[in-house]
Amino acid sequence: MDELKKNGTNPPNDTEPINGELTDELQKKLKELDKESNTVEYSGIFGKIIAAICICFSLFQIYTGIFGTLDAMIQRCIHLSFGLCLVYLLCPTKKEWIKDGKFHWLDVGLAILAMVPPVYILVNYQQLILRAGTVTPLDTVIGTLGIVMVIEAARRIVGLPIVIVVLCFLGFGFFGPYMPGPLAHRGLSLQQMVGHLFFTTEGVFGIPLGVSSTFIFLFILFGAFLEKTGLGKFFIDIANAIAGWASGGPAKVAVLSSALQGTISGSSVANVVGSGSFTIPMMKKLGYHKNFAGAVEAAASTGGQLMPPIMGAAAFLMAEFVGIPYMEVVKAAVVPAILYFLGVFLGVHFEAKKHHLEGTPRSELPPWGKIMKEEGHLAIPLIAIIGLLASGYTPMKAALAGIFISIATAMLRKNTRMSFYDIVDGLIKGARGALGVLVACAAAGMIIGVVTKTGVGLKLASALVTVAAGNFMLLLFCTMLTSLILGMGVPTTANYVITSTIAAPALIQLGVPTLAAHMFVFYFGIIADITPPVALAAYAGSAISGGDPLKTGVNASKLGIAAFIIPYVFVLSPQLLGIGATFTSVLMTTTTAIIGMIGISGAMIGQFYTRANVFERLILAAGGLCLIDPHGLTDLIGVALLVGVGVMQWFRSKKEKA
Incomplete structure (x- = not known):
């Protein structure tokens, strides 16, 4: 040893x-x-039933991709029905109950029950359209059941954090009159809440599930x-x-x-x-x-x-x-x-x-x-x-074409050729792989629904601006922390929905271009996967390497330091995203940023031309940050600092060799 x-x-x-x-x-x-991969495998006839549902799900999505999607509500209802059914079967109430690869009667009952609310909308679609805005007692019962089943499905395949966030927003909607200061509102009754969240395209069946039922599923497939x-x-x-x-x-x-x-x-x-x-x-x-x-x-x-x-x-x-x-x-x-x-x-x-x-x-x-x-032919798709x-x-048509091209190109050589069973297995894996995103989108839709119904989004954005006292950099820092904290327990999709609804508007209020504001929260939502203490990607890496999860997370954060800096750069200089930029300005900004990354990476690792001491690491970090800040004077200072460290280290290495 x-x-x-x-x-x-x-x-x-x-x-x-x-x-x-x-x-x-x-x-x-x-x-x-990885909660999304924590599903069970069934055998025998039960495994074939799961496979059949997955195949039907994928074929439905391919069919609508070829011949055109159905009416928005119908498309999303069918999409959600398949998803909820599979989640309740693949993520059973208790895994100990799954014996000999067979379904448990309770999970079968829950899977059927979860399909009732979206199927109810499909069956009564015309009536619901004719009495839009009017919610009957039966609608309220069915809608409440649908919301509860989506939340429980999210707990099973996405995790508890997103459930807590959704429940907080639902509580905010119900208890509006008791909220402090500017957050107070009239409050919503159960009928109002259910009608808005389950019988319109503003809640469960909102934009996130709409994107899941078209673009996202086909790209996962x-x-x-x-x-x-x-x-x-x-x-x-x-x-x-x-x-x-x-x-x-x-x-x-x-x-x-x-x-x-x-x-x-x-x-x-x-x-x-x-x-x-x-x-x-x-x-x-x-x-x-x-x-x-x-x-x-x-x-x-x-x-x-x-x-x-x-x-x-x-x-x-x-x-x-x-x-x-x-x-x-x-x-x-x-x-x-x-x-x-x-x-x-x-x-x-x-x-x-x-x-x-x-x-x-x-x-x-x-x-x-x-x-x-x-x-090499595998890169053709x-x-x-x-x-x-x-x-x-459109992304949907491009993804659909990509599916058929990938199958066709694999056939070009014997060593990559897919059999009929490989194609069927692809349909099954695609459907199973989409479940986490599907349920996260449905749950995130409820958050958007509460925000649009109560107007809390603008209130929270204004509150963020107030907390930052109008200080632009402080507001960016607060937004970064919000995205990181949410990202530590909430999937990227739901995290982005929350932060783009609450934090991005605050940045836009202070003049940040819309795309740059959304990219800012998107970046920090993703980088939460390597940010300790809850760094799921780092935990997965340490599970393979046998290392310490926390130390792995710290090292991953040091390696991914660019992701903590770049969002500030493209907010301060949107040219990096191509917003109002010329080719020359993008080239200059990118070049100086690349040189700046050399300095920052050297500072993080403690190595440049040779090993760097603490003083040299500080200079490298300062020089790198100056170069990443896209201004002529700071660029000159940054280059001077990096060259200075390089020269010092070169002379020192020569002396040590001598």
Whole structure:
């Protein structure tokens, strides 16, 4: 054991993957961390029933994608019916009750009961339209049941934090007259609350569920088919060929592969598991400490939701909320995503230089030409979807085309060809993968419904401005804290819905462009996955590496420092998002920001030309921040500080060698 540590190789542990395969113990830990993957598997006829429901769900979404969506309320009701039914069956009341792979009668009853409210709307749709605004006693009972079933489904597959947030907003709606000061309002009766939240497109069936029932589901299905083609392996292989030979090669492979993997996975934890089971053991074998190895994968995987062209589900909601085409969101996200991953890449590079960690010999790496010949065609669907989005196709049509293109391109070579059962399995995995987002969107819709019915959004935005005393930077800091705290327990989708409803309007009040304000809260909602103490991606990384979760989270935050800085930059200088910018201004802002990231990464790791002392790290941090601030004078000061540190270290290293 001691000999292994001396040679820079960490000893194996009970949870470490073997040849990229996750052990049962590790699978158990990851299910505890990722609520959405914590579902049961049924066998026999019961497993076939689940598969049949999932297939029907996916085929319904594909059908409406091809022939056009139904009326908004009908489309969303069917979407929610499938989702709730599957959640109550796959996330049983008690797992101990599931014996011999069979359903428990209570869960079957709850699944049927959960479908009653949306089916009631479908059956009585015309009558509900004719008496719009009038809620009968039966409507109130059915609507109340629907709200309760959505909240319980959210508890099962998303987690308790979002339930607490939803209940707080519902309580605010009911107890308005008892609220303090400007937050007080007349209060809503049960009939008013249910009528607004369940029988209009302002609550459960609002914009979030509308986006889930069209764009998001098809993109998740697209991702499921891309995984079936073996695209994840191609990403790891190509990243190995590009960076495996460099200093700290496996860590750089992790950064590149996770950036690419993020385009097909909207979950930080799923991304950590998917690529981390390969890359983390490689990093440990090279000599990276287990806390750092887990942090690299966590930071890189979390950034996957920021990576165009297919970002997290919240990005589709952003396009709807801001009222711009999704492609505009993608364009705005390009430069910030590059800066984020560059920051992580520089962090692992400086760590490798600091500890003299070399890469994998080129002779042991897969040849570039061979990879492209055997697997290069798998990238065609991604290239195609970028082209479709850029040429004006709606995200739904682009995702639909991507599904068929991914199946067709996989057929081009025997080693990637999908069988009929692979295609069916893709339909099943796509439906199961969409459940967490679906329920989160339905629950988040209730939050929006209360906000629109009571007008509390503007009141809270004004309160935020008041708390910050009109100080712009303090307001940004308060908004950042709000997003981080919510993100520690609430999925990115719901987190973005809450913060975009409450915090983003406060930024807009002080003159921040709408897209920049929404991107600001979007970024911090995502980065919560690596921010201690509740850093789910870091916990997943530490579960694979065998490291300490808190230390892994701290290291991941240091590596992902760019995500804490970049949002301030594009709020202060919206040109970084392409808002009112020319090519020259974007190029200049990006170039200085990249140089600034070099300084900040060096300060975080304690390495520049050579090891940096405390004084040099402070100068590097100051110089990096000056360069990230997009102004001529600060840029000159930043360059001078970085050059100064580089020169000092160069002379010191020469002296030490002599």
